[in-house]
Amino acid sequence: MDSSAERVAALLLAFADKGADGDHKVSELARAVGRERSQVSRMLHALQRSGLVEQDEETRRYRLGWPLLVLASGAGDTALLRAARPVLRKIVAHTGEVALLSVQQGNRSLTVLREESAQSLRAGGWVGRSSPMHCTASGRALLFDSDDQLVDALTADDLLAPAHGLTGPRSLDELLARLRTERQRGYSLASEEVEIGLTSVGIPVRAPAGDLVAVLNISGPTSRMIPRIDDIARRLRAAAGGLEAALAHPLRSGTR
Template sequence: MASGAERVAELLLAFGVGGAGNDHGVSDLARAVGRERSQVSRMLKALERGGLVEQDPQTKRYRLGWTLLVLASSAGDTALLRAARPALRGIVARTGEVALLSVQRGNRSFTVLREESTQSLRAGGWVGRSSPMHCTASGRALLFDSDDELVEALTEEDLRMPISGPAAPRTLDELLERLHAERFMGYAMASEEVEIGLTSVGVPIRDHTGELTAVINISGPTSRLIGRIDESVRRLRVAATAIENALKQPYGKKAGSPARLGD
């Protein structure tokens, strides 16, 4: 059974569904977290008193509050987020697909930044979503520097209880074979692995020391993306290089603009 803190965290993360900054109704949030509407309503009232969420007096819908946003501004790697935002916008402008930035959190790929697609039919994780590492492009790209023993330790739980799509690796040997090939190519691709109809491509990002620190990826419907893998990889590599160059700049210097990400 989830603790009170876990229920609060789950509810706050539900605000990331559909894109950051969206307003949500109580019923929508209750469905997202799988709880009774009355229970979610009480939790929201408590969070509102603490300034973590705000309710629109006209629509009665909730959004994240300024107190939480101020706290979030000092969390994580702000230099990485600042450098990645224009790169993600450039990718979306050129491909029309969802662009995401993910980091490793424990044995999961964790989405920390998302730039929305302009397409009516779109797919991809939301900010705050954790995903298995064995069957996602971002997860496998995050494993590029891990030896086989560490890969096994990070993925054995998910491989034992597969809840992924039909094309996902089902055994450690299958995962390692796929990972070794992707490591050689320099990018990871997961098609029909997380769910039917979804394809994503991910490229690693390294800091000034060469350490793998994040992954930038494109995600979209397989019908649109599967024939554009080479193009997607090329654009992701250009974007990753732009982010890496921005991270090498002295602290406080403005990161590059989307116009410098290449055509």
């Protein structure tokens, strides 16, 4: 007979079907875990009181809560997170904009570190937030090593979603064309593709073996970012190089 902890764990894992940003009806979750609807409802109410899940007041659907997403974001590569913190601080000091570290989580870009800017007008993702890969600087930079078939598999569902007037790619061909340009110049640029007035630049970070493990990202208001894209990309390249060196020589950099 399974324990209460095992039942709760199974329920939380059932949310993975739609990713961190997906939501579910109680009946869907009950079917997924093979439990009575009333029993699942009681567990969800308990999880909601702790903030681990949230319920939409209009649709009555449940989604994972931010405390759980933030907790999960810290469960990744400890060496990468520790080495990235001073790098993000340096980026913010030099650019005055928000700096982010993102990793791939399934077909999403997940923000795992964020360093704030002192600017009164700030922008960018927050820790624990996951975003589509086709229309974000971090997401497209994470796709740099993916072949066309994998890019299609990772972005097909999101490319079908309405664009709402934003400037993100609306077809696979358009996405692949942007990726070819961005790979050639070495950085991704997403201007007003997710949010009006928001522009982001992303640079891949590679492990010593050459695998793409993360993306450094600077995000800020378009009015401040666009005139400085070349300088921002140059600073991000230098920062990515410093982070890669820290990952290659953890003892020398103080990362353990």
